[in-house]
Amino acid sequence: MTTQTANEPIRLLSLGAGVQSSTMALMAAKGELPMPKAAIFADTQAEPESVYKWLDWLEKQLPYPVYRVTAGSLTDTQLRTRISQKTGNVYIKNMIPAYVAKGGGGSGLLARRCTGDFKVKPILRKAKEIAQIPKHTRNDGKGPRVEQWIGISIDEAHRMKPSQEWWAVNTWPLIDKGMTRKDCLNWMLQNGFPTPPRSACIYCPFHSDHEWKRLRNEEPEEWDKAVKFDYDLRAAVSQATGTAKLSGDVFLHASLLPLDKVDFQSLPEKNQLSLFGNECEGLCGV
Secondary structure (H helix, E strand, C coil): CCCCCCCCEEEEEEECCCHHHHHHHHHHHHCCCCCCCCEEECCCCCCCCCHHHHHHHHHHHCCCCCEECCCCHHHHHHCCCEEEECCCCCECCCCCCCCCEEEHHHHECCCCCHHHHHHHHHHHHHHHHHHCCCCCCCCCCCCCCCEEEEECHHHHHHHHHCCCCCCEEEEEEHHHHHCCCHHHHHHHHCCCCCCCCCCCCCCCCCHHHHHHHHHHHHHHHHHHHHHHHHHHHHHHHHCCCCCCCCCCCCCCCCCCCCHHCCCCHHCCCHHHHHHHHHHHHHHHCC
16 A cells, blocks of 8 residues: 655545546555545536445545535436526536537537536546645645545556646556456456446446446436436426527437437437536546
8 A cells, every 4th residue: 555745745535436437446455556535526406326335335445535516416407497687598517418400400519617617627626625735725836735636547658638727637547557348348347346436427428338227228217217307307498598508408318319319229329428528627437
C-alpha cells in the first residue's frame, strides 16, 4: 500500500459504480493501487436499482469512505416546464442528449448538460470541500491540490480529458496499467468479486440496442421507468412551446420511435462507445 505524503495532492476516486471505477476502487483496497483518501459517487437519482445495490455492497469492501453527492433528480429537472419571466414562454431545459425529429425526415441530438451538471459539478464541489480549498481561491502557482482518479480503460482512451480546475489534475490509473474493460472484468473474476453492473442512467439516449434489450429483459422495472420517461419527455416538450431548437418530437432512441415500439432485433447495433466518446469529462458509464 502506498501512503500519501503531506505535499502530495489528495487522491480522490470518481466512482461511477460501473466496471472500471469499481475495479480501481477494489484494486486500491487490495493494495494494487495507492490508497485514495475517499471515493465520490455522483447520484443522478436515475441509475438502475442494480447500481445502487452494487454500491451498497462495494462500500462495505473499501477501507476508505465513499461520499454520495447529488445535484437533485435529473428526471425531475429534465421534465419540469418553466415560464420565462421575460417573455412568458413555457420552456424546458435541455439536459439529456435526446434525439429530436427535424423537418424532411432528419434528426439531431439535443444539447447535453446532464454529465456536467449532475456528475462533474457535484464531484468537484465535494472534492473541493475534502481538500479544504476556500471559495474564490485563485491559482497560487503551487500546483494541484487534488488528484482525481477517473475509471477510463485503454479501449476508451479517447475519452480522456484534462481537468478544467487549476486545483485538480485528472489521472487514469487503468490507462497507466494498460488495462482494458475486459481486463477489469477478468481481474474481478480472478479476485473472487462479483461482476459490476453497467453504470448509466436508465434512460440514457447513448444506450446501445444491446443495452436497451438487456434492460428490458433483465431489469423490467427499470425498463418500464425508461419507457414512461420517454413518453413523459415528449409530453413536456409539447407543452414547452417557447423552448428553442425543439421543432419536433423528442425520443430516447435514434429510430425516432417510442421506446416500447422499437424492434431492436431488426435494427443494426449502434456503436455506443463512439457516442460516449464525446461525453463530458469521461465520467459516465465507468
